Amino acid sequence: MVAEQSQEFEWYDYLIFVVTLMAALGIGVYYALSGNRNATTKSYLTADRSLAVIPVALSMFMSYISAILVLGNTAEMYTFGANQWFAALGSSIAYGLSAIIFVPLFFPLKITSAFEYLELRFQAKSVKIVGTMLLMISQVFYMGIAMYSPATALEAATPIPVWASIIATGIIGTIYTSIGGMKAVVWTDVFQGLVMFSGVIAVLIVGTEKAGGMGEVWRIAGDAERLDVNFDFDPFVRLSFWSVVVGRTISSLQTTGTGQTSVQRYCSMKTLRSAQWAVALNIPLMGIVYSLTCLCGYAVYAYYDYIGCDVLRTPMVGNQNQVKLIETQYRFHVYLPCIIQLLPYFIMNVLRVPALPGLFVAVLFSGALR
Numbered sequence: 001m002v003a004e005q006s007q008e009f010e011w012y013d014y015l016i017f018v019v020t021l022m023a024a025l026g027i028g029v030y031y032a033l034s035g036n037r038n039a040t041t042k043s044y045l046t047a048d049r050s051l052a053v054i055p056v057a058l059s060m061f062m063s064y065i066s067a068i069l070v071l072g073n074t075a076e077m078y079t080f081g082a083n084q085w086f087a088a089l090g091s092s093i094a095y096g097l098s099a100i101i102f103v104p105l106f107f108p109l110k111i112t113s114a115f116e117y118l119e120l121r122f123q124a125k126s127v128k129i130v131g132t133m134l135l136m137i138s139q140v141f142y143m144g145i146a147m148y149s150p151a152t153a154l155e156a157a158t159p160i161p162v163w164a165s166i167i168a169t170g171i172i173g174t175i176y177t178s179i180g181g182m183k184a185v186v187w188t189d190v191f192q193g194l195v196m197f198s199g200v201i202a203v204l205i206v207g208t209e210k211a212g213g214m215g216e217v218w219r220i221a222g223d224a225e226r227l228d229v230n231f232d233f234d235p236f237v238r239l240s241f242w243s244v245v246v247g248r249t250i251s252s253l254q255t256t257g258t259g260q261t262s263v264q265r266y267c268s269m270k271t272l273r274s275a276q277w278a279v280a281l282n283i284p285l286m287g288i289v290y291s292l293t294c295l296c297g298y299a300v301y302a303y304y305d306y307i308g309c310d311v312l313r314t315p316m317v318g319n320q321n322q323v324k325l326i327e328t329q330y331r332f333h334v335y336l337p338c339i340i341q342l343l344p345y346f347i348m349n350v351l352r353v354p355a356l357p358g359l360f361v362a363v364l365f366s367g368a369l370r
Helices: 011-033 042-048 051-062 065-080 082-109 115-121 125-156 163-211 214-223 241-258 260-266 271-278 282-306 339-352 358-369
Strands: 325-327 333-335
Touching: 011 163, 011 358, 042 163, 051 065, 051 163, 051 260, 051 271, 051 282, 065 082, 065 125, 065 282, 065 339, 065 358, 082 115, 082 241, 082 260, 082 282, 115 125, 115 260, 125 163, 125 339, 125 358, 163 260, 163 282, 163 339, 163 358, 214 282, 241 260, 260 271, 271 282, 282 339, 339 358
Parallel strands: none
Antiparallel strands: 325 333
8 A cells, every 4th residue: 555644634624614614604694684583484484485496406406415425425436336326317217206296286285394285185283293203303313424424524634523513513504594594594505505516526626637537537447347237136236226226216206305305495486387497407416416426436446446455445444343345145245444434535645635625524514504
């Protein structure tokens, strides 16, 4: 393994990170002071149904994008290959079906909560309460993971402990959401979306150049069978085209079509047609982000393949108990590394570009601040 010196998190990296957090808080304060003080509950929750298509589309998209996708897709491409890439196709199908089926169902009802529909449908308030409680429980578990992932990455680059990052993002997210209402949430998501796209693109460009160019990255990935797609119908195969596409379509239909986050956003639009467009615009967005993050994984793999090192099997990423290759009874190999560390390690120890670590950490936390 080639010896590498870790890049330090400099003052400008901290500045980028802090500006990202403060911008989210500032947007919430702005909308709290510019009109929400006299707002009704419905206008607070739906922004007076005056939101535009592109901001809502970006907001919906960012509501289901987190550090889990950025870090997970990179590690998946590095370790196993292209099958997970087709999750973008499954999500795109779900967005298309949601725009055709669920938006025309919920939008005319002028509801502020997906669970209002349950009360209307079954004429029972208890059904709405049960649905709300189940959402709260599921979101607590999901947000725990979504906030832990970027906090771990930040701890790897700075002296800031995981608990401090989680508390800080939790407080900021709670404040801007509470005081700013739906407008603050949507426009904060727009800002975070721009940060995420710029950060991932920057990492991909620099990483690809470090690995020898996109042609070389693609060649190495092909030689290592990382571009192969498994069309096997065997349900015991770890991932296949069919399991990824069908599974993601079904799971995404709930979040994109009937999930509270989506319903509240597309019901805040002016017209039914604009609501359908806001949902449909997530199709290209999903394809772009999946492609960018998957290509980042290939760039990382190409670099370490060139220098002859499987970084996940070294003690530099995670501890030795986490870095083991095991073979399960289901005939596929599973790494147990600290995969959260893979892309941050590559950025800090290989790319070593000024301000890039700060931008990348901002990308990860942009997915948690929502």
